[in-house]
Amino acid sequence: MAHHQAHEHDNPLEKDFTHSWVNSSTYLFYLQVFCILAFVLGGCYGLYTERYKGKPRVNVPESSMYTPKYK
Numbered sequence: 001m002a003h004h005q006a007h008e009h010d011n012p013l014e015k016d017f018t019h020s021w022v023n024s025s026t027y028l029f030y031l032q033v034f035c036i037l038a039f040v041l042g043g044c045y046g047l048y049t050e051r052y053k054g055k056p057r058v059n060v061p062e063s064s065m066y067t068p069k070y071k
Helices: 002-008 021-049
Strands: none
Touching: none
8 A cells, every 4th residue: 555655656647747737726816927038138138339429519590599699
């Protein structure tokens, strides 16, 4: 009888990914969280590396200034 109880927990289908929805759903949940996190962090890094790096000096004609100067 002790021999029968030892083999009762060694069912290979319990360890199989496709037959155990509890183990597979946990694995797929963490895989989904990791993929979304990697995608968001990658997008943030891409935006950070292509960020706007300051105000360029632009030549503005004097006639279009806030107080225009006409000739």
